[in-house]
Amino acid sequence: MENNRIIKVRNRQLKKIRDILRQVIWLAVNRKIEDLIDNQFEVLSNHYLSKTEKNRNIKSINDRIPEFKYSFEKSICICPSCSSRTKDLGFNLIRLTWYCIDCLNQITRKVDINKYF
Numbered sequence: 754m755e756n757n758r759i760i761k762v763r764n765r766q767l768k769k770i771r772d773i774l775r776q777v778i779w780l781a782v783n784r785k786i787e788d789l790i791d792n793q794f795e796v797l798s799n800h801y802l803s804k805t806e807k808n809r810n811i812k813s814i815n816d817r818i819p820e821f822k823y824s825f826e827k828s829i830c831i832c833p834s835c836s837s838r839t840k841d842l843g844f845n846l847i848r849l850t851w852y853c854i855d856c857l858n859q860i861t862r863k864v865d866i867n868k869y870f
């Protein structure tokens with residue numbers, strides 16, 4: 754666990770506020786992704802654009818969707834392994850990612866096993 758920095762929230766009210774904020778951010782990210790998908794449909798239905806312009810615009814939009822998902826998964830809002838948005842998280846200094854304590858323990862155990870092979 755020496756390669757991890759854990760942030761535990763012990764106060765029940767603060768946990769509730771943290772969980773609500775994570776939910777709000779999750780909803781905002783999802784809303785942004787839905788907007789991008791709507792933009793794709795608008796591009797596809799635009800009869801004034803050539804096929805090349807449509808493809809270019811669709812690709813540009815497609816490239817942005819994973820950026821939002823990746824940024825959210827890398828944030829302190831969610832454990833990317835079990836998708837929990839309500840647990841305390843710890844930062845793994847080797848993977849440079851936030852994980853819940855349970856997943857962090859599993860990851861740390863795997864790393865220890867790999868030392869012997």
Ligand SMILES: [Zn+2]
Pocket residue numbers: 832833834835836837852853854855856857
């Ligand atoms: Zn987890």
